[in-house]
Amino acid sequence: MDTNQAGVTESAAAPLLEARELTRHFRVGRGFSPQMLHAVDEVNFSIGRQEIVALAGESGSGKSTIARLLAGVYKPTSGEIFYQGRAMSTFRSRKDQLAYRGDVPMVFQDPFSSLNPAFRVKHGVLRSLKLHRRDLTTKAQRFDEAERVIEAVGLSPAGDVMQRYPYELSGGQRQRIGFAQALAHKPKLILADEPVSMLDVSIRIGLLNLMAELRESQGVSFLYITHDIASARYVADRLMIMYAGHIVETGPTESVLQNPKHPYTDLLLGAVPDPRAPLAAGLESDTGEPPKVIDPTPGCRFRWRCPLAVDRCHSETPLLRVLGKNHEAACHVAEPDS
Incomplete structure (x- = not known):
């Protein structure tokens, strides 16, 4: 047993973070x-210690809204987030809020606007250390720690990098600085909101490897938000598929991708380019209307595009149910493993 800055007792058996019926309208x-736009509706999931969980889905599915709810940018319309067993709604004092935000920082999608162009790189890292690391009492200690975290994300010599302005860095280097600022907090969970989507394909693999290395060397968990199934498969232990505000499938990454249970997961996999397949192969079933998330009616929100939809799909919203080992899907017609 251990206790963090906010007075939260840690238990090895409990998840690091858990969302219960999390909703944001x-x-x-x-x-x-x-009218009400249902960005996230009654979502349930958990993230364990030293685990990389990927949240995948198309634009507008609610992925970034979940990240902002976990980061405290938005307050839930209903439902609750539990961090190490304690409800996030009880973090009312500045001390508790700083402790939580230090433990659960966010790395943003755009590496070109996430750093202030008026300040040198060291400014953001040192400011994070001053706010969240009360154990570092002197400027010299904070500077040494800033050099350490910058080297930990693969940028060296750290002293030279710290003196540069953001415009002097490449997109990949800026994103690594974003990870360094998050790492400066000594975090337990990093919310990575599509951190490689604006980078060249040639340097994406380096950032994905960095996430895996930080998990091993620093003990950090990740919620990796992406629309790229291939990168999720490369780095994540578990995969959650999101559509129109609902999590429609979740399970171990290989299980979900090798044996998808929800038709939307099939659609996502069919959209991944395959040089061996004929042009547009796998997309024949993508017909119908986009998801309706403004005052939606009951029923499966994928029914307008689903080739397997039955009458029940139009009247009853499917709930996640176990269809395999640690594998769940929200689909009325999905068959469980034999």
């Missing part, structure tokens, strides 16, 4: 008939 429209 946004009001849209004006006048006397306001």
Whole structure:
């Protein structure tokens, strides 16, 4: 047993972070008939210690909203987030909030706007250390630690990198600085919101390897948000597939990709380019309308595009159910493993 800065007791058996019935709606429209956009609806998941969990889905599915809920940028409309067994809604004091944000920092998608161009690279890292690392009491200690975390993300010599301005760094180097700023907190979980999507394909693998290395060397867990199934397969232990505000399938990465249970997962896999296949192979089933998330009616939100939809899909919202070993899907017609 151990206790963190916010007074949260850690247990090896409990998940590091858990979301229960997590929901976030946004009001849209004006006048006397306001409408609600259901960005995230009654989502349940957990993230264990030293685990990389990928959250995949197309644009607008609610992935980034989940990241911002976990980071505390948005407050849930309903539901709760538990961090090391304690409800996040109870983190009311500044001390508790700083402790949580130090433990669960976020790395943003855009490496070109996530760093302030008016300051040298060292500014953000040293500021993070001053806010979240009360054990470092002097400037010299903070500077030494800043050099350590910058070298830990593969940038050296650290002293030279710290003196540069963001415009003097490449996109991949800037994203590594984003990871260094997060690592400066001594985090337990890093929320990585599509951290490689704006980078050249040739340098994406280096950032994915960095995540795996930080998990091994620093004991950090990751929620890796992506629309790229291939990168999720490369780096993640577990995969969650999200569609129109719902998690529609979840399980060990290889199990989900080798034996998909939900038609939307099949669609995502069919959209991955295969040089051996004819052009547009695997996309024949992608017909119908985009998801309806403004005041949606009951029923499966994928039913408009699903070739397997039955009458029940139009009236009853499917819930996640176990269909294999640690493998769940929210589909009325999916068959369990024999």
